[in-house]
Amino acid sequence: MGQRIVQTGNPAVVRHILKTHFPVYQKGQAFRETLTDFLGNGIFNTDGDTWKFQRQVASHVFNTRSLRKFVEQVVDTELNDRLIPILATAAAQNQILDLQDILQRFAFDNICKIAFGFDPEYLSPSLGQSKFALAFDAAVEISGRRSSQIHPLIWRIKKLLDIGSEKKLRLAISEVREFAKNIIRDKKRQLPDGASLESADMLSRFLSSGHSDEDFVTDIIISFILAGKDTTSAALTWFFWLLSKHPEVAKKIVKEASEKSEVTVYDEVKDMAYTHAALSESMRLYPPVPLDSKEVVADDVLPDGTAVKKGMRVTYHVYAMGRMEKLWGSDWAEYKPERWLEREGSDEESEKWRYVARDPFSYPVFQAGPRICLGKEMAYLQMKRVVGAILTRFTVVPAMPEGMEPQFISILTSRMKDGFPVRIHSLA
Numbered sequence: 220m221g222q223r224i225v226q227t228g229n230p231a232v233v234r235h236i237l238k239t240h241f242p243v244y245q246k247g248q249a250f251r252e253t254l255t256d257f258l259g260n261g262i263f264n265t266d267g268d269t270w271k272f273q274r275q276v277a278s279h280v281f282n283t284r285s286l287r288k289f290v291e292q293v294v295d296t297e298l299n300d301r302l303i304p305i306l307a308t309a310a311a312q313n314q315i316l317d318l319q320d321i322l323q324r325f326a327f328d329n330i331c332k333i334a335f336g337f338d339p340e341y342l343s344p345s346l347g348q349s350k351f352a353l354a355f356d357a358a359v360e361i362s363g364r365r366s367s368q369i370h371p372l373i374w375r376i377k378k379l380l381d382i383g384s385e386k387k388l389r390l391a392i393s394e395v396r397e398f399a400k401n402i403i404r405d406k407k408r409q410l411p412d413g414a415s416l417e418s419a420d421m422l423s424r425f426l427s428s429g430h431s432d433e434d435f436v437t438d439i440i441i442s443f444i445l446a447g448k449d450t451t452s453a454a455l456t457w458f459f460w461l462l463s464k465h466p467e468v469a470k471k472i473v474k475e476a477s478e479k480s481e482v483t484v485y486d487e488v489k490d491m492a493y494t495h496a497a498l499s500e501s502m503r504l505y506p507p508v509p510l511d512s513k514e515v516v517a518d519d520v521l522p523d524g525t526a527v528k529k530g531m532r533v534t535y536h537v538y539a540m541g542r543m544e545k546l547w548g549s550d551w552a553e554y555k556p557e558r559w560l561e562r563e564g565s566d567e568e569s570e571k572w573r574y575v576a577r578d579p580f581s582y583p584v585f586q587a588g589p590r591i592c593l594g595k596e597m598a599y600l601q602m603k604r605v606v607g608a609i610l611t612r613f614t615v616v617p618a619m620p621e622g623m624e625p626q627f628i629s630i631l632t633s634r635m636k637d638g639f640p641v642r643i644h645s646l647a
Contacts (some may be wrong), residue, residue: 224512225533228540231522234580236513236533238588244533247514253371256378257362257392260435261442273439274593276428280334280421281593287485290600293332295484297325298608301342306613308344310645315618317638318459320346322452322605327352329601330447335440336409336420337402354394359445361388363630399440400433449632450507451598455605456639457505458498459615460625461554468497468556469610476607488603492574496559498602499574499582503547504554506584509538509629537583538629546581614644 227233236244245266258264262273279285302325309316324342331337341352361384365374377385406422421443425436462469472494479487512534515527527533544551547558563571579587585595592598609615618640619625626636 223528223531225521225525225527225531227521227523227533227535228543228546229523230540230546230578230581232525232533233535233540233583233587235522236535237580237583237586237590240519241589243515243517243519244513245516247516247532249371249514249532250366250512253365254362256388257358257395258442258445259438261438263442263445264438273425276424277421277443277593279424281597285333286597286600289329289333289597290488290604291484293329294601294604297328297332297342298605301325301328302605303608303612305342305344305346306609306643307645310613310643313642315640315642318615318641319452319456319635319639322455323448324352325605326452326601327444327448330444331402333597334420334443334447335402335406335422337405337422350394351398354391354398355444355448357387357391358395359449359632360630361385361391395441396437399437399444402440403433403436445631446592446594449634451601453507453633454498454502454505454598455602456635457627457633458501458602458606459641460617460635460639461501461504462497462610463615463617465554468554469614471556472497472606473610476611484604485600488600488607491603491607492560492572493556494603494606495574495599496572497556498599498606499559499577499584500554500556502584503541503582505627505633506537506541507632508584509633510534510536511583511586535583538627538633540581540583612646614646616642616644618642 246264247266251264254264260269262270262277265273302321305321306316308314321342324346327341328339331339339349339351341349364384365371368374374385377383378389381389402422403426406426410423410426422436422440425439462472472491475491475493476487479490512532515529515531515533518529519527521527521533540546542551559574559577560572561575563573579585579591585592585598625639628634628636
């Protein structure tokens, strides 16, 4: 249909497009057009100076001081006041919970608190739906499915006629943007003139940077909600599924978490090497963002000799790369956290581990190069804290029919089709 796309799982090519020749491979017009209605000019949908500005301002939220505050105040409060009580109640009453939904609510509350200083209280005992949450999920799904259609002309015509999925998208986006604008208006009223930004949330920093245009800041809010809500929750959902099949891994995580219970929460999760490895291994098999695509803005030749022309797209397939024997060996299909670890010291029986990161171009789960995920460390800290807190108190047991496997689906981010039903068993 007149479109040419190169798909790759070659780390040399990934390095080329994400770092070495970064200026030649951008989001591009086709990508931006597909997602502009939803993401506008937010950080995930822009290139050049607009992208640089948003990344520079947002980076202040990911320093060590902010990360400590995030884990010890935001995540821990959400855990102790909401998530743990909900799981305890489900265990006591033998309820079936959709763990994917629970984790999405948990992540949504957390990203709103740290980024915008706003608590939506989406994770509550009632687990009630909200108009915003339903609208946001609809906007993600419909926007994501635009790119999978045979030709963009199909969704453009539906948008012009305001029918079907495009009408649903327009209504969903209207709901989402109104929600975001209400957050902005409240923040503007709360933000005193000349306030110190030393410990300010991300929204306060953007509003104080001279960019107080409501539509622009709304784009930023929507992008960061998408990043914080759907990626970590997807990673954790698949992680708990894998743990249910590998109880020996869960046992080692519980041992590690128990040994570190005497230190501060931040220091505890920062040094959980085995849990860090177990999460990395899970995301190898089930990456939160299964693929990423760049537009070629000038003729180029890839390291493998493939010639690419201006206007073409090059897609690196993260999901496929995590399952390539060439990259991970003959045991690639096995879930083995140990592949990320080295024993500390010379004692081969030592149970003290050191985490060894892989080349980010062989494992581009968090992208790599100039656009590497700003929230990578924050995501790991949040996930390790959640995992340690849950596994030292409960066992998570899938409540699916015997022999049934969950289905991996990808829209803008990955998820389990139809959710992840589980029963919670208390260890107390």
